[in-house]
Amino acid sequence: MSRRLFHRVGALAAALTERPVSLYAAAVLRIGYGLLYLAFLLREFPHRDEIWGPGSAWTPELAKELFDQTEWVSVLTLSDSRAYFEVCYAAAVVTSVLFTLGWRTRAVSVLFAAVVASFHARAIFMTDGGDNLILLMAVYLVLTACGRRWSLDARRTRRRVSEGRAPKRSTGLAKSGLLSQLRYARTTLVTVLHNCGMFVIAAQVCILYGSAGLYKVQGSSWGSGAALHYVLNLDLFRPWPALSLMADGHTTLITVVGYLTVLLQVAFPFVLFGRLKYPVLTLLLGMHLGIAVFMGLPLFSGAMIIADAAFLPDRFYQFLGQLWRRTPQPMEAVVARSPREGTVTVPSQPGPVAVPSTR
Template sequence: MGNEQIPQLPPTAAAPHRPAGPETSLFGTAHRWLLDRISALWALLTDRPVSLYAASVLRIGYGLLYLIFLLREFPHRAEIWGPDSPWTPALAAQLFDQTGWNSFLILSDSRAYFELCYVLALVTSALFTLGWRTRIMAVLFAVVVTSFHARAIFMTDGGDNLVLLMSLYLVLTACGRRWSLDARRERLRAAGAGNPPGPVRSAYTQQLRDARITLTTVVHNCAMFVIAAQVCVLYGSAGLYKVQGPTWGGGTALHYALNLELFQPWPALSHLVAEYPMAIAIVGYVTVLLQVAFPFVLFGRLKYPVLTVLLGMHIGIAVLMGLPLFSGAMIVADAVFLPDRFYTFLPHLWRRATRRTRVRQPAPGRAAGPGSVPSQGRPDASTAPDPKRRAAPALQKGTALTTGLAPDQS
């Protein structure tokens, strides 16, 4: 046994490469898809600021809306926010201790202080709308809206709740880069400077500058996504809340709303609309359907007719129920879902319409009507009419005057 020869085994051959099984292939595909989605999301957040025109529309819309709101309530400012309000500063301070709110309007009971605050609120809203020093004005506008909202939280119609949220979100956006005085100043500065060589920066300074630009872009994009999500949550929750009620399910909710005296700015118009119960029921069902489906139609072209119907719905609420601030706030919020190419197309459409209007207008000197008066100066030798043609028919003279041409040129 011990002297037996042990046979030599052949060298082990390399195991042939076996193709990956379906589980491995599926895992690799899912892994690559996930990495691609993460890369695309990161590029979307960091490459460039999105919806700059929509952010500018939000700035202009909410700034102008709040400016009009303050001007409309100017005769009643003392009864709503001032020293004559039944909700006194002492009561407001007690509420602030419980809720954590605050307002600069209760810092003093002086009427002069309140009038100064009101004027500053008007100026802030106007400058924010125009886009002057937008970064600073956005913060001041948010402080103004928050202070006025907290001061009279029980004396508003609910539309300022959305304005309050949007004013806080707009602080984080680059809402002054389009359609603003800041953008105009930058264009003039760039046009005046031409293309001068940029200052030589160190590598550390350039990295800080790039990091600041990236951070600003990310914050702006995240704020715009939060604004869009806020609107989706608002519509979706409103639609789901309506579905739970028996009046909306029965199609009678709008009928009851039209017959409430508190929401009848024009009673005759409300009673006229209430005479068509079938149309009211259809509008109610369409409203609930659009609000529930709103978050799911934003990724296709179906969102454009949905936004159009919602625009008509908000206009109807403003007119029939007397809630212009709420309707205006919702209409401006819907603008965040329109792409930038839509807003860049508007100036071209305006110029095209203006050009067509100019073409339709008659040219100067060739549109003299039958009642126009011919020139009364003495003609010179070059333009003197031929004596042989002085006896032109009256019809020819009338035609010449009508077309604006001299008789010898007809």
């Protein structure tokens, strides 16, 4: 019994320290949250002064007073100057772009987390819940190696490898073996932090779904199946009243959807290690799209959809990448036709590249 336990602990330690997991999923999280926060900043650009700037009803003095109780911090409260605020806003947009592209991801991920935390703390009462999850994920992604795939950093690394360039080594350190040991220790530390970060992200999403489902179970409106009826008639969460009234007219359908929502959220943490997670993730995608459309909460829905992407394996994203590379480009679809399809290829000359056969 003790030997079996020892082997299991050893296998777990090896899996934690030897190979980083879900590198493509981490890249999807980086790209998704970077683009989502960039879209959020651009959408609120006309209202930036009323939400976060010196003209906000929630003044910097009130924010600082709240910070004394919550111990939050924000770079936006360091000055009341409008020019300073505009520089901070522009820096936030640039940081979101660089984080999405994966440029110097280790440093930029820290800046992105600081940006999200600063804007969240500056106007903490003017949120819809989506930025809470974005803030958590931005902090967790600092621990991960989210720039290893689909990033400018990965592209730069591939170029160095293809060109045969290697970092300069110190002769004395190389002879003593200290340099190799330091590199091994750094690699192990990065791997452990990445794997722990991805585990925390997965645990956070499971806790979110599980607690939401259990909270709904306690309510009588969800138990009776009438919860969505009340949701569709709330003026605060009804961007298109006509659409909400049309959906509310299908009583049986919204009752089934309400029960299915509770079932999916409660069952989510228990289906992650089997094939059942794929239909569950698909249904959750539809649920979040419905929340975005019917309740007018696109930021929250987008944050949840991106978080769900962390549970898809790397082979799924690799398959998507291969499918994208195999997809012919528009010009290739025109000129790269086989003669068997009834096309006669002519030498390069002005005019059409291929002439359809008349036979």
